[in-house]
Amino acid sequence: MPLSPTDQLHLNAAAGLLQIGEPLNAWNELERITPLNRAKTEVLTVRLDVCRKLKDYEQREESARRLLAHIEEMENKAFKGRIAGVIVDGDFNTNHDGQVDDDTIEMLTEAGFVNTWEGVPRKKRETCMGSGRFEPTTFDYIMTKGWKSAKAELVDIPEEASDHRPVALEIKL
Numbered sequence: 001m002p003l004s005p006t007d008q009l010h011l012n013a014a015a016g017l018l019q020i021g022e023p024l025n026a027w028n029e030l031e032r033i034t035p036l037n038r039a040k041t042e043v044l045t046v047r048l049d050v051c052r053k054l055k056d057y058e059q060r061e062e063s064a065r066r067l068l069a070h071i072e073e074m075e076n077k078a079f080k081g082r083i084a085g086v087i088v089d090g091d092f093n094t095n096h097d098g099q100v101d102d103d104t105i106e107m108l109t110e111a112g113f114v115n116t117w118e119g120v121p122r123k124k125r126e127t128c129m130g131s132g133r134f135e136p137t138t139f140d141y142i143m144t145k146g147w148k149s150a151k152a153e154l155v156d157i158p159e160e161a162s163d164h165r166p167v168a169l170e171i172k173l
Contacts, residue, residue, distance in 0.1 A: 014027075
């Protein structure tokens with residue numbers, strides 16, 4: 001279901017404020033979105049971008065809490081008994097190696113999600129090539145819940161295609 005026109009207006013305003021370097025005002029604009037809509041993908045995407053700009057890991061963790069609450073609502077109310085599994089994936093801009101000071105990955109695993117990089121040697125899961133600011137690391141994740149554990153793997157692409165390497169995961173239903 002799409003956002004209401006009012007919530008879409010707040011989302012657009014937040015994205016615009018972020019573009020002009022006003023992440024705190026963007027955060028405040030996102031808070032004006034109807035609570036039920038705050039867990040929608042398009043809202044969470046902008047919220048995570050705001051978190052990156054603010055360097056405030058508490059807000060990233062709050063986004064993870066809202067995502068988990070939304071998933072729980074879908075599993076237990078909207079689609080009770082009809083969800084076989086859940087996948088959460090993307091550029092989390094955090095990792096489970098201790099390079100970033102937040103608990104986002106831990107929060108997801110404590111909620112029953114499987115970190116599909118678990119047990120994969122670091123060199124075989126460096127999704128972000130790094131720069132002068134940081135060393136190569138794992139920022140891109142596929143977290144699963146409800147399926148047998150599977151291992152993620154990197155997809156080889158030309159280095160100039162992106163600063164992140166794609167991640168693949170095969171799931172057997």
